[in-house]
Amino acid sequence: MVAIFGVGKVRSRFLAGLTDFRHPFLLVVHPDSPEDWMFVVAAGRDGVGVLYPDDTVEERNADFEVHDDELASTRLEDEVFPEETQKARNQNSSEKKPIVEEKDYDSRFKLSNGREVLEEKAYLVGVARKGDSDDSYGIEESLSELAQLADTAGLLVVDSTYQKLATPHPRTYIGSGKVAEIKSAIHAYDVETVIFDDELSPGQLRNLEKAFGGDVRVCDRTALILDIFYQRAATREAALQVSLAQMEYQLPRLTRMWTHLERQSGGQVKGMGEKQIEVDKRILRTQIGTLKKEIESVRKHRKQYRNRRTSVPVPVVSLVGYTNAGKSTLLNRLTGADVLAEDKLFATLDPTTRRVQMKNGKEFLLSDTVGFIQKLPTTLVAAFRATLEEISESSLLVHVVDISHPLAEQQIEAVDKVLSELDASSIPMLVVWNKVDKASDPEKIKMEAKKNDVVCISALTGEGLEEFCNAVQDKLKDMMVWVEALIPFDKGELLSTIHRVGMVERTEYAENGTLVRAHVPLRFARLLTPMRQMLVS
Numbered sequence: 029m030v031a032i033f034g035v036g037k038v039r040s041r042f043l044a045g046l047t048d049f050r051h052p053f054l055l056v057v058h059p060d061s062p063e064d065w066m067f068v069v070a071a072g073r074d075g076v077g078v079l080y081p082d083d084t085v086e087e088r089n090a091d092f093e094v095h096d097d098e099l100a101s102t103r104l105e106d107e108v109f110p111e112e113t114q115k116a117r118n119q120n121s122s123e124k125k126p127i128v129e130e131k132d133y134d135s136r137f138k139l140s141n142g143r144e145v146l147e148e149k150a151y152l153v154g155v156a157r158k159g160d161s162d163d164s165y166g167i168e169e170s171l172s173e174l175a176q177l178a179d180t181a182g183l184l185v186v187d188s189t190y191q192k193l194a195t196p197h198p199r200t201y202i203g204s205g206k207v208a209e210i211k212s213a214i215h216a217y218d219v220e221t222v223i224f225d226d227e228l229s230p231g232q233l234r235n236l237e238k239a240f241g242g243d244v245r246v247c248d249r250t251a252l253i254l255d256i257f258y259q260r261a262a263t264r265e266a267a268l269q270v271s272l273a274q275m276e277y278q279l280p281r282l283t284r285m286w287t288h289l290e291r292q293s294g295g296q297v298k299g300m301g302e303k304q305i306e307v308d309k310r311i312l313r314t315q316i317g318t319l320k321k322e323i324e325s326v327r328k329h330r331k332q333y334r335n336r337r338t339s340v341p342v343p344v345v346s347l348v349g350y351t352n353a354g355k356s357t358l359l360n361r362l363t364g365a366d367v368l369a370e371d372k373l374f375a376t377l378d379p380t381t382r383r384v385q386m387k388n389g390k391e392f393l394l395s396d397t398v399g400f401i402q403k404l405p406t407t408l409v410a411a412f413r414a415t416l417e418e419i420s421e422s423s424l425l426v427h428v429v430d431i432s433h434p435l436a437e438q439q440i441e442a443v444d445k446v447l448s449e450l451d452a453s454s455i456p457m458l459v460v461w462n463k464v465d466k467a468s469d470p471e472k473i474k475m476e477a478k479k480n481d482v483v484c485i486s487a488l489t490g491e492g493l494e495e496f497c498n499a500v501q502d503k504l505k506d507m508m509v510w511v512e513a514l515i516p517f518d519k520g521e522l523l524s525t526i527h528r529v530g531m532v533e534r535t536e537y538a539e540n541g542t543l544v545r546a547h548v549p550l551r552f553a554r555l556l557t558p559m560r561q562m563l564v565s
């Protein structure tokens with residue numbers, strides 16, 4: 029039997045993510061002798077690590093640094109594992125001494141966007157599949173997006189390369205000639221991290237690290253996106269979802285950590301690897317189970333909240349679209365909300381819903397959601413199911429497109445693909461071309477938009493926003509039903525709700541109430557059934 033004693037943050041050169049060296053860890057102690065901690069398990073982007081008290085200090089110094097002084101300033105973990113963190117604090121408050129000494133690579137940390145990040149040199153590698161259709165993201169565009177992701181994660185991209193292949197190499201993803209070429213580039217640029225544009229298998233990751241040798245780390249697009257999500261998760265729900273996605277990604281990759289450790293220690297830990305991998309996997313599976321349960325309870329809570337909200341018949345409109353398309357800017361512009369909007373990928377992780385009040389008194393709820401990207405890791409889509417349910421239960425989707433982007437068409441396709449994965453393709457959709465102010469030929473774009481039943485806007489300058497709200501109303505009206513009802517005079521509030529959420533065509537005062545003819549949301553029409561019957565009788 030073991031007891032999970034502390035939760036905090038860990039710094040590790042190969043366990044932690046590329047740039048943000050802080051990852052949650054669990055300190056597992058023996059209940060009979062709590063001073064003898066048994067092991068620390070830490071979930072970092074490059075694997076899940078386990079550190080034992082018997083490990084030599086050299087080994088720990090090489091790969092694992094734990095800073096218990098960071099426990100005091102942990103925000104995310106406070107929210108993820110509040111109780112455990114508290115216990116860890118109590119445990120550590122008496123002896124503030126770090127387990128291992130601080131290493132000198134602190135000098136390599138830089139401040140970026142108010143965060144402490146290590147600007148590592150990264151080299152990007154992609155594979156162009158022979159026979160891929162021309163209308164998908166091209167390899168150069170995909171690599172330039174990968175560079176943007178790397179930049180968002182705080183890395184310094186020094187160069188990139190790609191290879192045309194019919195199918196990726198099963199052992200090393202790229203051919204041996206390309207491996208040699210990258211190896212030279214690693215030496216020439218002093219590269220610390222090589223990032224592949226597609227998800228690599230655990231075996232490919234291992235073989236590539238071996239081939240590049242030294243301290244060079246290999247990671248893939250999925251790990252990079254997971255790291256960005258990890259850096260940006262600011263709420264408990266987002267943190268839970270990202271942790272789950274990270275752990276599911278790491279589970280099959282656990283072996284890598286052990287081979288790495290064996291290599292680092294010159295084979296001293298050989299033999300214990302196999303057994304420990306099983307222990308580690310079991311711990312990780314238990315953790316995954318706990319996280320799933322927590323996320324399920326968040327999902328239930330969210331559903332209850334949604335049900336409560338839908339009892340008020342205001343339609344919910346969700347903004348969907350490629351990352352960086354301008355969804356949050358549009359929400360802010362229309363509602364005066366203060367959602368973070370910036371020129372970085374995945375600025376928004378949590379849905380924010382605000383009421384939009386139009387000039388004519390009509391209103392709807394507008395929800396901002398997490399952006400999509402091509403090659404979106406499936407583990408992330410699965411982990412973010414609770415958040416994304418917001419989308420699948422809305423009355424209308426507004427697909428925000430950055431029309432000034434050279435690959436706008438491919439981005440639209442990528443978004444449609446994710447929406448169909450979420451079973452949301454059947455929800456009515458309004459397409460909005462945003463950033464028209466930035467387009468090279470705005471007039472041409474606007475003409476094109478008219479032909480395609482698309483609204484052109486600039487969330488930044490405010491151009492086209494009235495037209496946008498009218499288009500939303502028109503779409504919502506298409507989903508309403510026609511009712512004629514006699515509302516008794518003592519139900520005045522019902523009449524004002526009809527005006528607020530429906531489209532009133534006519535009202536007439538009769539002897540025993542107000543006669544209303546209007547388009548109203550279906551749910552609301554049901555509420556009016558007795559008053560509709562009054563009219564018939």
Ligand SMILES: Nc1nc2c(ncn2[C@@H]2O[C@H](COP(=O)(O)OP(=O)(O)OP(=O)(O)O)[C@@H](O)[C@H]2O)c(=O)[nH]1
Binds near residue numbers: 349466486
């Ligand atoms: N020129 C121009 N820039 C815009 C417009 N709308 C948004 N932007 C900029 O585009 C960048 C991304 O905007 P966000 O609103 O954060 O995009 P988002 O779709 O919410 O992105 P994620 O949250 O990452 O999915 C910001 O730098 C905005 O200032 C626009 O209409 N014109």
Ligand SMILES: [Mg+2]
Binds near residue numbers: 357368375376
């Ligand atoms: Mg956003």
